[in-house]
Amino acid sequence: MNVLIAGAGRLGTQIAQVLSAARNDVVLMDNDDDRLAALQGRVPARLVSGDACDPALLEHSGALTADLVVAATGDDEDNLVISLLAKRHFSVPRVAARVNDSDNAWLFDERWGVDVAVPAATPLISLIEEATGATDTVALLRLSKAGVEVFETVITERSRTKGRALGEVALPDGTVVATIVRDGQPTAPDPAERLRPGDELLLVSHTAAEHEIHAAFQ
Template sequence: MNVLIAGAGRLGTRVAQVLAASGNGVTLVDVDEARVDAQRGQFEARLVVGDGSEAAVQERAGAAHADLVVAATGRDEDNLVISLLAKRRFAVPRVVARVNENENSWLFEQSWGVDSAVPAAAPIVSLIEEATGAADTVALLRLSSAGLGIIETAITAGSKAVGQPLGAVELPEGTLVATIVRNGDPTAPTPQTVPRPGDELLLVSHSAGEEEIHEAFQ
């Protein structure tokens, strides 16, 4: 599958990493050259500097041959224009857009070229699901050589893991917390790290599923 992702922020790069690692041809576009440069060598993808809401940039990025476009910028107006161009100008079969402001959600429909809209409050895994059309959102990425899967869970105010260190959370056998994303910044946690509402955790596991991870943290 050929994928064009507009927006090299945390969301766009995470989606690009997962889809590239799954063997898809990924092109990542961002108007910020520094953001684009920061991704060089991080994963297998074609990197393009430019405004994805411009037809010339989408054409240069290969929109005419894309099976999927993901509009993942931090501006709803840009995501709408990106979606409309991809669908109407380049006839992209599937267009997924992130909705940053809830009051704009009514605009994210097929009249603007959007096949699937994902609210900003939804975890990143939801955008992966919408982008790929996959029914199974548990394993974002299968590392076949090691038999590992990456699972994401979001911490809310009602999560039982809030207020206790990660070392006290009873995880399924063969499972560890690889990354904690807090306020947009990913860090490697320690057993003393205490989850907070709004945190997103990425776990690596040999065999655990969504229900087991949910039971551990929620």
Template sequence: MKVLIVGAGRLGTQIAQVLAARNEVTVVERDDTRVSELRGVLRAHLLPGDACEPGLLERAGVSTSELLVAVTGRDDDNLVISLLAKRRFGVRRVVARVNEAENAWLFDRRWGVDVAVPATTPLISLVEEATGATDTVALLRLSRAGVEVMETTITAGSRAAGQALGEVTLPAGTIVATVVRDGRPTAPGPEVRLLPGDELLLVAHEATEQEIHAAFQ
């Protein structure tokens, strides 16, 4: 599936990481510095520029994309991008992030939005909403391999805050696949010290979400 993601902040980067495993992903970001930071880190085609401009969307391949995910930090941008994608380019499925709760009423099919997702929605739920397909379960919960991908966020009140990753006792058959800090994913070693705001993606063979929560929270 061809996916176009607009916005390479923390959330957009995470979604690109997950979807790029089995899809052709392009990410548009207006911040040139952010694009430079992600080159060689994110396995996706990166394109700098303002996606509110139809010409840039065309260069990004919107006309052949099956899914567009607008996750910039500005609701007005997400709405304009969604409207262009649906009305001008006929993208089959458009998902848009709602940053400010008072703007939620605008995010509907009149603006080209198929699925409106509040900013507080967890990553996995957002990707499931975005793809709208049952095979998303195969992407995030790898049932054939008997493993599951889970997410947890370190807060100031988390028991793991300030600890090195190697000091955290993980459930059997569980590994930390990545730590996302300030929107940048890293392959963590045991010496990495966990900080409030860190988001962890874990691959588990038998552990439950409750066990993962107990280990970090």
């Protein structure tokens, strides 16, 4: 699948990493050159600098052959313009757009070319399922070469593992924590690290099912 992602912030970057791992051809766009420079070598996607609201740049970045466009900038106006261009000008089959301000949610529909409107607080896996139309997270994120699957879980105020050390959590067999994303930054999974509300954990496993991962932490 050819994927074009506008916005290389935390959300856009995570989407690019996961969809690239699932063997999709991903282009990640942003108008912040410093942000893109920091991502060089860290994200297995083609990085393009510029304003994604520019039709010429969208075409240069692959909009004509894109199967999916994700408008994931931090500006709702930009996301709407990108979505409209993707759908009306480039006839992209599927367009997903991030809704930053809930008051603007009513705008994010087919009139603006949006197939899937996703609130900013939506977990990464759910967003990708919605954006791609996939209902099977495991199938989408299977890493066929390594024979493992990728899962995400988020620690909340209600999670029973809140405040517990990572090493105290009994994981399903064949499962390891790949990283903890805290305040937008990935950190090494130190067993002594105490889990906090808002922590996003990415795990890999070759045996566990999604409900087992959820049960271990929630």
